[in-house]
Amino acid sequence: MSTMKTLETAYAMDFVHSLSKLGWSPFFQTHLDNLYDGKLEPARVVGVRKNSFYVSQGKKEFLATVAGKLNHQIDCLYPVAGDWVIMTDNVIYSVLPRKNALSRGAAGRHGKEKAQPTREQVIAANLDTVFVVCGLDRDFNIRRIERCLTLIYNCGLNPAIILTKGDLQIFPEKFIRQVETVAFGVPVHLVSAKDSHGLNQLEAYLSPGKTLTMIGSSGAGKSTLVNRLYGKSVQPTGLVSENVGKGKHTTTSRDLIVMPQGGMVIDNPGIREIAFWDGDGGIELAFPEIERLSFECRFSDCSHMHEPGCRVNQALIEGEITKDRIESYHKMKREMMYLSDRRHKTSDRVEKERWKAVALKIKAAKKRRGNG
Known part of the structure; x- marks a missing residue:
């Protein structure tokens, strides 16, 4: 050679x-x-x-x-x-073709409950884990965690839940128990960037070549978490607002940071709207107990609303499932059905327009033959 x-x-x-x-x-x-x-x-x-x-x-x-x-x-x-x-x-x-991608319906509904996103926003690509970051201050919201999990499952990705600001609570472990009631089989980590408590639990997600991204509301502590895991300040952070008791929004861009542990973190700006774009299996994975009970319903197409013999409603009455949990399930189920219907109607419209164009060509050809 x-x-x-x-x-x-x-x-x-x-x-x-x-x-x-x-x-x-x-x-x-x-x-x-x-x-x-x-x-x-x-x-x-x-x-x-x-x-x-x-x-x-x-x-x-x-x-x-x-x-x-x-x-x-x-x-x-x-x-x-x-x-x-x-x-x-x-x-x-x-x-290059993506291994996977975390995406949502593009923001901009401005609080209109019935408004639906009309385009996809890809947040990050080629991921191994998605951290759902939630602060144990006024940021804590179980229903929001449910939506984040559904979004992640829709994208075929693996979630982990990070509860930050554990030092703000006298008994922070009770929040872990709350989360575990809606996050079946999902790792839940309690951390405090202030005193580094629990940060060693996250090292496994940062092994060489692995990529994770973080989603959560503004001020949840995502950038502070990155800085503590890195060992020095690599992302800007803001102080907690005394008026609302929550951290302030500081991240304005999406950056992939190579960490000393060998893995990579994509820090994202805070998400205000968790709008779905895809509905591929997220509900089934985010609400496994409801999906399991649905197999025991009298009717195979049971909507779990008013049908007789509904095992899910029976579980609600007997306290196996909370009212908030089932309402959240129904709300997201409606959104998924809307997404499915919209795609179906769009494809039907495309097909209809294609055949309309064919019919016009045939009509024009007949007209030319008649004139000839």
Whole structure:
């Protein structure tokens, strides 16, 4: 083997090793080999700004822009934090297929209960775990945790619940018990960034090559948690507001941070609206006890509202399930049905318009033959 070839091989192995620290895997390598030639190189999106992106190849990080087609072609994936992209000369030409993605209905309903999102917002891609971060101050909300879990399950992702600000409560363990009544089988961790209590429990999520992201309301303590896990301040934080007893919103962008433990964290701005975009199995996983009881209902299509022989309503009467729990289930079930109906009606409309165009062409052809 020539010296030049040996150097090229060594460089390639070193390059792949650098990428693997960012989560590069055979999944992405296969797509790269099948879709692209050697002139384009992979990089991971580690920062999202208004008109540009920070990308990393392990040993170097730089600013990049997107090729024009990504701005104009609807069927192209647009880069988000955590994506693997193909690029050259600081220009992103394409996004590699995602292993998974955390997405929701785009915000902007402005509190209108019956308003539904009309487009998808992808929050982060290629994840191993999603932390639901909830502060033990006025931020604590069981119903919100339910919605977060349903959102995560809809996306086919693995959740873990992080209860921050444990030092604010005399008996913080009671909050763990509350959460466990709605988060079956989900790890629940009580932490305090103030005195580092419980932070060692989170180390396993940050093993080399693993990526997690965090969702929760503004001021829940996400950025403070990142700083304490990192060992120094890498994300801006705000003081707790004395007026409302909650932390203040500080994170305004989505950044992938490589942690000293070897894993990566994508910090996100606080989420005010947890609107669903996809309804693929999230309800069944978020409400397993209700789904289990539904198999004992008299009717297979029982809505668990007023039907006779409904095992779920019986459980409600007997105190096996709380009224708040079943109401939350019904509310999210209605949202999922709306999403399903909207997609079905949209596909029907597309099909109808396609056949209408065919009919017009046939009619025009007949007219030409008649004139001829």
